[in-house]
Amino acid sequence: MGANHNASTLEERRDNDFTQSLEDAKTPLYPGCAKNTKMSAIVALYKHKVMNGWTNNSFDGLLEMLGDMLPEHNVILKSVYSVRKFINEFDLGYDKIHACENDCCLFRKEIKNLQSCPKCGSWRWKVDERMKKIRKGVPAKVLRYFPIIPRFRRMFKSPKMAEELQWQFKHKSEDGKMRHPVDSIAWDLVNYKWPAFVEDPRNLRLGLAVDGFNPFSNMSTTYSCWPVMLVTYNLPPWLCMKKENITLALIPGPKQPSKDIDVYLQPLIEDLQELWNNGVTVYDSYTNSCFNLRAILMWTINDFLAYGNLSGCTTKGKK
Template identity: 50%
Template sequence: MFPFAKIPQSCQDMKRLIKDLGLGYDKIHSCPNNCMLYWGDQKNQQCCNVCDKSRWMNENIEDVNADEGGAQLRKKPVKVLRYFPLIPRLQRLFMSSKMTESMRWHNDQRTDDRLLRHPADSLAWKSFDMRFSSFASDPRNMRLGLAADGFNPFKIMSTSYSTWPVVLVPCNLPPWICMKQTSFILSMIIPGEKGPGNDIDIYLQPLIEELKQLWSGVETYDVLRKENFYLRAALLWTINDFPAYANLSGWSTKGRYACPCCAAQTCSKWLYNGKFSYMGHRRWLDGNHKFRFQRTLFDGTEEYKGAPQQTVRSEILFMLKDINFSYGKMNQPPNTQSKRRSRDESDDESDE
C-alpha cells in the first residue's frame, strides 16, 4: 500500500522516530505520596525525603536490550510523570511562515474597536502590556493560558482512577485558531488513582522552570523574517473549574471564605443543614437599586454594603509570608479535623 514509506518495524524504532521529530517526552519519577519529584539535584535519589517511601516497586521486570542482545533486569518506578518540554515546541512554531504570521495577528490584523473578540481586547492583556512595555514591544512574545482538570481514561465511572493532563493555550493566535484542539500544547500528564490536589505544585516544577527561562528570553529563529530573536512567554490565565481553581491558586474554595477574589470579605452564612450559603451578590448592585431593599425575595435582610475591595498582590504576599508549605499524602490533615472545624463554625454562628 505504501511502497516508498519507511514504516517503523518495531516499537523501539517508532519511539526513535518520534524522538527525532521532537515529539518525545521526559519521564520524571515521583514519590507515590506526591511528596517530591526525582528531578534536578534529586534525580539520583532512591527514596523520598519526606515520607521515606521507596522510588521503586518491589518486583523487577525483564527488559530486553536489542542493541546488546541480552536480557537485563531493571527496576520499575512506582509513579512516572510524563513531561513534554515547552521551549522546543514554542521554537518549532516559528519554523512555519504561516504560523509565524498568525503569532503576530493580535498586533497586525486585529480590529481594535473596544469590543471583546480576542484575549488581546481584555483589560488583563492591556494592563500587562502597560506594566511590561519591553515584553509588549515584540508582538511575537507569547501569552499563554494553562488548563488543567482530571478525567477517567477508562470511561468506567466505577473505576477509581484520575489522570490529570496540563494543557497550554497560545493566546497570540487568531480566535478561530486559538481554541482549536490542534493548537493546544500538551505540557504534562500527571498519573495517579486520585487527583493530585494541592500537591499539583510538585508536578508543575519543570513547567515553572521553563517559564522562568522563557521570561528571560530564549533564542529562536523566525523563518518569516529570516532572523534570530529572543522569544519570551508569560502565563496570563488559568482555565479550570472551581475545585481545580483551589488547587492551582492555593486558596480553598470551600468553607467560610470560599471566593478567591473576595478572600476575607466573602459574604457567607452557615446553615443548619451543615452547609454554607453565599448571599452577598447584591453588594455589586447600584446603591439605590430596588433589590437591595427587598427582604422577602432574598435572605430577609436589606443590603447596604458596597462591593468588596480587590485584594492586591502586596496583601497576598503578606498573608503568605509565614505559611509553611507541606506536600504529600502523609502530611494531609485527617478528615476528622475538617468535620470538627465545621462543627466549630456552626457553633460560632449559633452563638452570634
C-alpha cells in the same frame, strides 16, 4: 555580542537540520506511493502499537516483515529504536519523570538517582503487595511532561505558523467588542506594565487550563488523571484552541494531586520562568532571522476546586 552570534548560528544550523529531516519525512513510503509518506506510515504504525499494547519485540518483527513485503527502495524503519529516534527529531516525544507515590517530589535534578523519597521514605519503585518485593526499574508513579520550549521553537520553524503567531498584533477590535483575548482588559494591562515585552509581537501570551477527569468513563472508580494544558493566544481564534496547538503535561492517578499539584508543575514552571526572565533564542522562518523569544502566563482556567489547588488557598468548607 559573540554569545548572541553563536546562539543565532547554532539555531540556524538546527533549523537546517530540521528542514532536512522534514524533507526526509515527506518521502513517499516507496517509489510511486501517493497515499503514505515515511512520516504518516510510521506514526500510524506506532499509534497502532501503543493502542494495542504490543511489545517492542513484536513491533520490531512487524516492521521487518513490512520492509520485506513492500516494494524495493521503501523507507519503512526496521525497529522501535529507529522509530522513536525519528519521532524525537521533531520534538514529538515527552519526558518521563519518576514521582514519589505520595506526591512528595519528582526524582530529578539533585535527587535524580535516589532510590527512595527523601521526605516520606517510600520506594521510588513499585512494590509487589503480595510478595512485598521491590520491582526495580518499574516506577511507582510517572509524570509525562511535554517540554514547551522545543515545541515553541518548532512552531516558528513553519513560515505560515510563524506569521500566524503575530496575528494578535494587527487584529485588535476597534468597535469595543471582544472577539479574542487581545481585546481584553488583561491584555491591555500587560501592554501597560511591561512595554519592553510588547515591543516584539512574537512574544507569546499563554493560558493554563487544569482539571481532573476519569479516563475510564466509569463513575464507580475514583481513578483520576490531571491534564495540564497550555494555550497560545498569539494565534487567531480559529487556531489557538485547536488540539495541535495546545501543549500538554499529564499528571498520573489514581488519586488527584490536590495541594501537591505544585510538585508536578515544577518542570513547566521552570520553563515558564526561563521564557519570562531570560527568553530563548528561536529561529523565525517567516522573517529568516533569529530573535529572543519570551512568554508570559496571563491567566489560569479551571473550576473552583482546581483553583484552590493551584493557588494554595481554601475555596471550600466552613471558612
